[in-house]
Amino acid sequence: MEQLGIFVIFFASIFTSNILLTNFLGMCSYLSVSRELKTAWGLGIAVVFVMTVTSVANYFVYYYLLVPLKLEYLQYIAFIVVIAALVQLVEMIVDRVSDRLYAALGIFLPLITVNCAILGSSLFLVIRKYDLFQSLAFGLGSGIGWLTAIMALAGIRSKMARRSKVIPALEGPGIVLIVTGIIALGFIGFSGMVQIN
Amino acid sequence: MNAFLIPALSIAGLTTVLAIIILIAERYLMDYGEVDLHVNDKTFHVKGGNTLLNTLKEQKVFIPSACGGRATCAYCKVKAVSGFSEVLPTEIPLLTKEEIEANVRLSCQIKVKNEAAIEIPEELFRIKEYRATYELMRDLTYDIRLFRFKLIEPAHIDYKAGQYIQFRSPEYGEVSEPVYRAYSMCSRCEDKDHIELMVRRVPEGIATTYLFDHLKVGEEVVFTGPFGDFYLRDTDRRVICVAGGSGMAPIRSIMMGMTSQEIEQRQPIFFFGARSRRDLFMVEEWREMERTNKGFTFVPALSSPEPDDDWTGETGRITDVISRHVRDFSQCEGYLCGSPGLLNACVEVLVSQGIPEERIYYDKFA
Numbered sequence: 001m002e003q004l005g006i007f008v009i010f011f012a013s014i015f016t017s018n019i020l021l022t023n024f025l026g027m028c029s030y031l032s033v034s035r036e037l038k039t040a041w042g043l044g045i046a047v048v049f050v051m052t053v054t055s056v057a058n059y060f061v062y063y064y065l066l067v068p069l070k071l072e073y074l075q076y077i078a079f080i081v082v083i084a085a086l087v088q089l090v091e092m093i094v095d096r097v098s099d100r101l102y103a104a105l106g107i108f109l110p111l112i113t114v115n116c117a118i119l120g121s122s123l124f125l126v127i128r129k130y131d132l133f134q135s136l137a138f139g140l141g142s143g144i145g146w147l148t149a150i151m152a153l154a155g156i157r158s159k160m161a162r163r164s165k166v167i168p169a170l171e172g173p174g175i176v177l178i179v180t181g182i183i184a185l186g187f188i189g190f191s192g193m194v195q196i197n
Numbered sequence: 198m199n200a201f202l203i204p205a206l207s208i209a210g211l212t213t214v215l216a217i218i219i220l221i222a223e224r225y226l227m228d229y230g231e232v233d234l235h236v237n238d239k240t241f242h243v244k245g246g247n248t249l250l251n252t253l254k255e256q257k258v259f260i261p262s263a264c265g266g267r268a269t270c271a272y273c274k275v276k277a278v279s280g281f282s283e284v285l286p287t288e289i290p291l292l293t294k295e296e297i298e299a300n301v302r303l304s305c306q307i308k309v310k311n312e313a314a315i316e317i318p319e320e321l322f323r324i325k326e327y328r329a330t331y332e333l334m335r336d337l338t339y340d341i342r343l344f345r346f347k348l349i350e351p352a353h354i355d356y357k358a359g360q361y362i363q364f365r366s367p368e369y370g371e372v373s374e375p376v377y378r379a380y381s382m383c384s385r386c387e388d389k390d391h392i393e394l395m396v397r398r399v400p401e402g403i404a405t406t407y408l409f410d411h412l413k414v415g416e417e418v419v420f421t422g423p424f425g426d427f428y429l430r431d432t433d434r435r436v437i438c439v440a441g442g443s444g445m446a447p448i449r450s451i452m453m454g455m456t457s458q459e460i461e462q463r464q465p466i467f468f469f470g471a472r473s474r475r476d477l478f479m480v481e482e483w484r485e486m487e488r489t490n491k492g493f494t495f496v497p498a499l500s501s502p503e504p505d506d507d508w509t510g511e512t513g514r515i516t517d518v519i520s521r522h523v524r525d526f527s528q529c530e531g532y533l534c535g536s537p538g539l540l541n542a543c544v545e546v547l548v549s550q551g552i553p554e555e556r557i558y559y560d561k562f563a
Contacts, residue, residue, distance in 0.1 A: 042286070065211065071204050078211055085215035089222055096226045103285040 006137040008194050009130070013141030015190035019117050019124075020149040021183060026117030030150050031176055033111075035161075040154035044147030046108040048140065050090060051121050054083050055139025058122040059132055072126075079122045087113045117146055152183055235278075235314035245311065249275065249304040254421075259324040260317065261424040262363070263379035263561070266305035270561060272424075273304040280313025325351060326421045327362075329392070331412055337478040340398040341443050343383065344408060345391060346418060353389040354422070356382065358454030359429060359447040359532070361560060362392065362422030366404035369411050378404040379424070381534065381560065383446035385453040392420075395446035427534070427560045429454065434556070435529045436465035439515060439543045444534035445469060445479065447560070451532065457490050466494040466522065470515035470539065473499055474506035496522055515539065516546040526550040531557035 019025050026047070033043045058079050066072050091109045094102045112118060121142045125135040156179055160166070166175050229245025234252065241256045250260055250273050264270035271291040277300050284292065288303045304315075329346035336342055348354060361381040368374055384393035399405045412418065429436070429451050438448045448467060455465065471477045483495040498511035498518040511518045523529070531547045533540050540559050547557055 039286075061211070065207065069203055069207055071207055074204055074208060077208060081208070081212055081215060085212075085219060088219055092219075092222050092226045103282060107287065 004134065006133050009134050010137040010141040012194040013138050014145040014148060015187060016194055018145040018149055018184075018187055019120060019142040020146050021180070021187045023120060025120040026115050026146055029111055029115055030146075030153065030180075031173055033108075034150050034154045034157055034176070037151065037154045037158055040150045041147075042105060043108045043111070044150050046105045046112055047115065047117065047146050048143030049105070050083075050087060050109070050112050051118055051143035051146070052136065052139040053090065054079075054086055054118055055121050055125055055135050055142075056132070057082050057086055059125060059130075059135040062122075062126055075123070075126060076119075079119055083118055083122070084113050117142070149183065153179060156183075229310050232309060233312045234309055235312075237316055237319065243309060245309055247309060249277075249281075249302075249307050249309055249313075249315070252309045253304065257326060258317070258321065259326065259363070259421040259424075260304050260321060261324075262305055262377070263361075263424075264305075268303055268306055271303065274301050275304045276300055276316040277302045277307065278314040278316055280309075280311055281307045324421060324424065325354075326419060327351060327354060329418055329420065331414055331416050331418055332391070333414065337395065338476055341478065342396055342398070342409065344394045344396060344412075345384075346393070346420075348390050348392070349417070354392065355389065356386055356423035357428035358382075358386045358450040359427045360423040360425045361427070361447070362394075362420045363424065364394070364404060364408075365419040365421070366407040367419075369407055372403055372407075376403050377421070379560075381425075381427070381444075381447035381450070382423070383449040386450060387454075395443045395449075397443040425560055427532070427558050429532070430530060430558070432530065433462060436463050436532060437519070437523060437526075437529050437547070437552075438465060438467040438532045439470070439519065439535070439539070440467070440533070441470040441515070441535035441539045442476065444536075444539070447534050448532065449479075452486065452493070460490045461492040464492045464494075466496065468515055468519055468522070469495070469497045470518075470535070471497065471499055472501055473503045474508060475503075494522075514542075516542050519543070519546060520550070523550075526552050529556075531559075533557065533559040537561070 013019065017023075020027070020030060029043060034040050061078055061082055062072075062075060066075060066078060087109055094105055094109070121139055125138055128138075130138055153176070157176065160175070160179075170178070227246055231242050232245040234241045234243045234256075236253070236258060243252050243256060247255075248266065250262055250266060253260055260273045260275060262270065262273040264272075268287045268291065274292075274296070281302060284297055284302070285306050288306050291303060292301060328349045330349060332345045332347045334342055334344055359381070361379050363377045363379055366372075366376050366378060380394040380396060382392050383395045384391060396405055396408055398409050427447055438451070440448045452465065452467065455463075467483070469477075469483075477497055477499070480497060483497075487493055487495050496511060496518060498513065498515055499506065499508055500512070500514060502508040502512055511521075526547070529547075529552050531543070531552055533543050540561070544554070544557055544559070548554055
């Protein structure tokens with residue numbers, strides 16, 4: 001665990017330790033918003049954005065507030081509160097700054113507040129004892145990893161909607177989970193590259 | 198002692214700091230100041246940052262909206278001339294390609310943030326906000342009620358039979374902000390100082406719970422209107438009305454608005470669909486109307502009568518009942534009101550029988 005390079009962490013969190021495909025976090029929105037590439041992209045970008053910001057913010061909250069006061073056991077509450085507040089703040093800033101960006105992200109931002117992958121990334125950076133820059137790399141990488149996974153699924157699903165005959169019993173979440181499993185198996189192929197846990 | 202105090206205080210401190218940051222951000226980021234909004238040739242000075250629909254409502258300009266800003270009814274379309282963002286993802290499913298090119302937007306989705314200009318039909322300025330007193334109630338079935346209101350200010354309302362109003366359900370109990378819901382008037386339009394609504398109780402519905410459980414006789418209510426283009430067209434074609442449940446409301450208004458000459462000439466027939474006997478209401482009133490007006494026919498039909506309903510009238514799907522009663526559809530117009538399922542089924546049947554789609558009229562509230 002000693003001093004992993006930030007690029008190692010960045011690439012590992014995209015490919016070998018993808019937060020969605022290896023830890024199965026953030027499944028609910030992954031399953032429900034992956035029907036079309038366009039919406040998947042919107043949600044994915046919003047996740048990248050929020051995950052990066054909250055990882056860094058929660059790093060500060062943990063090491064500069066909870067650790068000095070010996071309140072590590074309160075990390076869950078503290079992290080969730082910070083995530084909720086930051087999402088609100090980000091939403092307001094985006095609303096003010098760019099109508100176009102707000103139109104693309106606006107409806108997804110509140111959804112993300114309750115995305116467990118966001119909380120998960122904050123918890124992992126504590127468990128894995130990352131420093132500030134590692135946390136930044138991990139947050140950004142995990143976000144991009146999540147985006148990669150949902151885009152892959154959305155691509156496959158939109159193609160399947162046109163071409164494939166899925167047996168009725170497996171329609172919807174059933175076939176999506178099977179596809180996800182196969183994507184996850186595919187990502188195991190990367191595991192020789194880098195490894196963080 | 199500290200073991201309890203420090204954690205509580207630090208979490209409280211953290212949330213307070215975050216709350217203050219959000220409040221400051223809201224104060225400075227969300228404050229767009231006063232902006233000019235040009236509507237046709239008028240100019241309003243409005244507070245920026247709100248949706249166009251609500252901004253106009255504050256200026257007493259009422260754009261029709263049946264869904265209450267949820268981007269489902271698509272009634273609140275206006276022509277945005279300048280000053281608005283690009284088309285939003287929530288609008289795209291409800292706008293046609295031509296509308297997007299013509300800058301037509303959903304006023305419940307776009308926000309007024311800077312100087313902007315829109316165009317609306319001139320008649321929308323005629324829509325007013327009314328105050329009225331809740332006068333009396335009549336239970337029609339176990340879940341449908343008729344509400345009667347007497348107008349206070351303005352004291353009279355001019356509307357075409359079949360149009361609807363937007364009822365304002367105020368804050369009560371755990372409901373923290375007013376909501377607007379669309380209800381068709383079921384009253385005689387010549388009675389200009391009263392309106393009547395037929396409302397079906399929606400389980401957990403904000404406005405219907407208010408009407409059924411909270412509103413007391415004598416209390417004041419607020420509504421805006423009249424809205425909608427569901428009214429009797431001035432032709433000499435035969436009138437075919439189909440309704441289910443509280444969808445009877447505008448049909449009742451339309452029928453009461455027809456003169457006996459018109460009725461004799463246009464031979465209106467009204468199909469009313471209900472599940473079983475207990476969902477059927479006002480049958481006597483309609484029978485009375487049949488007796489006093491030559492040419493009018495009322496056909497109640499039950500889709501699944503209970504064994505002890507003792508029902509001898511029509512049964513089965515309302516669409517089949519229509520086909521059994523009307524032979525020649527070529528010179529007919531359709532007036533429909535009811536659930537989306539009923540509307541779709543009836544439009545399909547009437548079109549397949551040869552009534553052009555533009556001669557079938559209905560409101561989409563759901």
